[in-house]
Amino acid sequence: MKPLPRDGEIDASIAAAPPLCDRIAALFSEKLHLEVPSPETDLMESGVLDSLTLVELLFYIEQDLGFKISLEVVDLDHFRSIERIAHFLMSRNGFHRNGDKTT
Amino acid sequence: MTRLLHNWLTLNAERAPESIAVVMESQAITYGELERLSNRLARGLKDADCRRGDRVCLLSPKSIDAIVAILGIIKADCTFVPLDPQSPAARHRKIIESCECRCILAAGNTAPLLDEIFAAGAFDFPFSVGSLGDARIEGPHCRAGFSSSDFSTYSAAPLEYRNDSADPAHILFTSGSTGVPKGVVITHANVIPFVEWGKTYFHMLPGGRNSCHSPLHFDLSTFDIYGTLAAGAELHLVPAEANLLPHKLADFIRRSELTQWFSVPSILNYMAKFDAVKDNDFPHLRELLWCGEVFPTPALIYWMRRLPHVRFTNLYGPTEATIASSYYTLPTCPADERSSIPIGTPCPGESLMVLDKNLEPVPAGEIGDLYIGGAGLSPGYWRDEEKTLEVFVRKHCSGDGSERIYKTGDLASVGEDGLVYYVGRSDCQIKSRGYRIELGEIESALHSLEGLQECAVVAVTLGGFEGARICCAYVPLSGHSTGPLTLRKELSRLLPSYMLPTHWLEFDSLPKNANGKIDRPKLVEDFKNHEAPAA
Numbered sequence: 001m002k003p004l005p006r007d008g009e010i011d012a013s014i015a016a017a018p019p020l021c022d023r024i025a026a027l028f029s030e031k032l033h034l035e036v037p038s039p040e041t042d043l044m045e046s047g048v049l050d051s052l053t054l055v056e057l058l059f060y061i062e063q064d065l066g067f068k069i070s071l072e073v074v075d076l077d078h079f080r081s082i083e084r085i086a087h088f089l090m091s092r093n094g095f096h097r098n099g100d101k102t103t
Numbered sequence: 104m105t106r107l108l109h110n111w112l113t114l115n116a117e118r119a120p121e122s123i124a125v126v127m128e129s130q131a132i133t134y135g136e137l138e139r140l141s142n143r144l145a146r147g148l149k150d151a152d153c154r155r156g157d158r159v160c161l162l163s164p165k166s167i168d169a170i171v172a173i174l175g176i177i178k179a180d181c182t183f184v185p186l187d188p189q190s191p192a193a194r195h196r197k198i199i200e201s202c203e204c205r206c207i208l209a210a211g212n213t214a215p216l217l218d219e220i221f222a223a224g225a226f227d228f229p230f231s232v233g234s235l236g237d238a239r240i241e242g243p244h245c246r247a248g249f250s251s252s253d254f255s256t257y258s259a260a261p262l263e264y265r266n267d268s269a270d271p272a273h274i275l276f277t278s279g280s281t282g283v284p285k286g287v288v289i290t291h292a293n294v295i296p297f298v299e300w301g302k303t304y305f306h307m308l309p310g311g312r313n314s315c316h317s318p319l320h321f322d323l324s325t326f327d328i329y330g331t332l333a334a335g336a337e338l339h340l341v342p343a344e345a346n347l348l349p350h351k352l353a354d355f356i357r358r359s360e361l362t363q364w365f366s367v368p369s370i371l372n373y374m375a376k377f378d379a380v381k382d383n384d385f386p387h388l389r390e391l392l393w394c395g396e397v398f399p400t401p402a403l404i405y406w407m408r409r410l411p412h413v414r415f416t417n418l419y420g421p422t423e424a425t426i427a428s429s430y431y432t433l434p435t436c437p438a439d440e441r442s443s444i445p446i447g448t449p450c451p452g453e454s455l456m457v458l459d460k461n462l463e464p465v466p467a468g469e470i471g472d473l474y475i476g477g478a479g480l481s482p483g484y485w486r487d488e489e490k491t492l493e494v495f496v497r498k499h500c501s502g503d504g505s506e507r508i509y510k511t512g513d514l515a516s517v518g519e520d521g522l523v524y525y526v527g528r529s530d531c532q533i534k535s536r537g538y539r540i541e542l543g544e545i546e547s548a549l550h551s552l553e554g555l556q557e558c559a560v561v562a563v564t565l566g567g568f569e570g571a572r573i574c575c576a577y578v579p580l581s582g583h584s585t586g587p588l589t590l591r592k593e594l595s596r597l598l599p600s601y602m603l604p605t606h607w608l609e610f611d612s613l614p615k616n617a618n619g620k621i622d623r624p625k626l627v628e629d630f631k632n633h634e635a636p637a638a
Contacts, residue, residue, distance in 0.1 A: 033587035033607060044344060050600065051347050051373055052536070071377050072350050 020086040039083040105550035115335040127340040139259035144175025155180035158202040162186040163210035168235040180266040185320035188538040190599040192219035211238025218242030268292035282547030286485030293425040296452045296478040307334035316366040318340045349379035360387040367537025375402040392556035394418035396534035407436040419446035425479035428453040445522035453477035473515040476508040513519035533562040548597040554583035563630045575631040
């Protein structure tokens with residue numbers, strides 16, 4: 001699994017959120033039994049994420065992390081790596097909390 | 104009647120060379136181009152010492168280049184063997200060794216996998232590696248000796264074919280219960296009658312837009328490709344990533360203005376579960392076909408209510424009998440969510456028989472073993488006479504004759520309506536997301552890992568969209584600490600991801616029945632009782 005190129009926008013917001021990355025990584029290892037080498041690992045290229053895993057991941061994100069994400073609003077780019085998932089969740093959370101987009 | 108599968112391409116390339124043949128996202132290729140490129144590739148393969156009957160493996164995701172390659176391979180009088188890029192190197196080695204291929208054609212993005220395949224050691228037969236398109240494959244253990252673009256100056260004129268319709272067109276490797284994938288040999292003559300029938304029955308015409316959803320190592324793609332080429336229609340390759348998001352897939356069907364959809368039911372069920380289909384959606388769609396496993400009736404009702412303009416057809420048939428052997432078109436939307444949808448009646452040239460142990464028909468309403476006979480029947484498993492004779496048997500007919508029939512391993516009954524109904528399996532084969540999986544192959548891979556005292560794999564149906572879930576019960580060897588994370592990771596080096604267990608339970612010892620065998624029904628109950636996430 002090769003790392004995805006980091007982009008500036010992701011770096012900036014994720015720098016403050018390693019705990020979220022860790023918690024998402026824990027969902028992968030403890031709930032989905034999937035080892036993801038690093039937060040930047042490309043989940044799509046290696047076929048780690050299939051439809052079943054994606055649906056289960058969304059379930060655990062809601063149950064364990066408290067973020068409700070409808071499959072309809074998911075763009076695969078948001079789920080390409082643990083880092084991007086964290087970024088996506090933070091932007092969604094900002095939207096719900098403040099009633100305005102934070103990104 | 105057509106003699107060889109690629110004859111349809113040649114005919115339609117002469118009839119309408121400028122018509123679109125294959126579409127992949129923003130790229131497209133015409134019938135004329137497809138004909139010329141595949142002719143050149145066939146000549147290139149012959150130059151690379153590929154002779155009549157030689158196996159040529161294709162390691163590539165679905166792409167226009169991959170379609171060109173399949174046609175080039177069979178035009179070179181060779182046998183096409185698809186390798187699934189999602190499978191691990193160890194499984195590919197088994198297939199490459201088994202089929203003793205003369206050549207591997209590989210897409211550029213499979214270079215790391217190809218290198219891993221070769222890193223495990225050399226093969227004891229000579230073969231070459233070629234890359235598709237302009238890609239150069241140069242790894243520490245494997246480098247491509249040629250690329251398909253090297254043949255751009257070769258003649259694009261039609262070739263002389265030495266193959267006959269009884270020669271193999273492809274070998275599809277499916278899950279084998281002993282841990283070694285088995286190769287189902289499919290001849291040109293196996294495929295042609297179904298395609299000819301399907302083209303007429305599904306009103307496939309020039310200009311039609313058909314889906315190509317199944318991966319190339321799955322035999323549904325045989326009908327996608329050759330059905331489309333026979334009709335002079337357009338083949339729209341569904342990007343693999345669209346499968347993850349039901350709304351994106353619905354969008355793809357809308358944007359591509361597909362007229363025909365063919366897939367395993369699990370993806371249709373997935374779209375239904377997440378309500379991705381609108382009322383009167385997909386206005387161009389005329390035919391919707393599924394095959395490979397049971398389409399749950401509630402999801403079928405969901406689809407039929409939303410798409411009253413579409414005809415819905417259930418196809419049934421294992422790889423050994425080529426694409427499908429029976430069909431059932433729903434006359435109306437089922438009224439009852441609990442009603443079972445029949446697998447129907449045999450396609451022309453095929454026969455379906457529900458028989459007892461003495462190969463005599465069972466009375467209507469009773470359950471028996473389902474056998475198939477007819478034109479689609481494979482000559483057998485690649486270089487495995489024992490397995491072939493086990494399931495391809497002869498049944499005496501009235502008079503002196505006998506008919507060769509295939510024991511599917513499926514249980515079925517004939518209803519009062521004369522239609523055949525699928526009941527279940529008589530062995531440990533399961534279907535998960537349309538993939539045909541032998542639980543024995545997973546157990547065999549688990550047994551090869553260190554640190555396990557006992558293990559068993561069972562399939563559990565929890566009512567999710569994906570069909571059966573693969574569950575693994577295990578007992579660590581004393582003194583060893585292992586867990587799902589480690590086991591899954593090690594298993595992923597041996598098995599494709601769709602075969603990996605998703606649910607795991609650790610035991611002190613596995614439950615046994617009165618005969619001392621692992622109590623599998625008890626394990627199924629244990630997994631059901633264990634808290635399962637709602638999908």
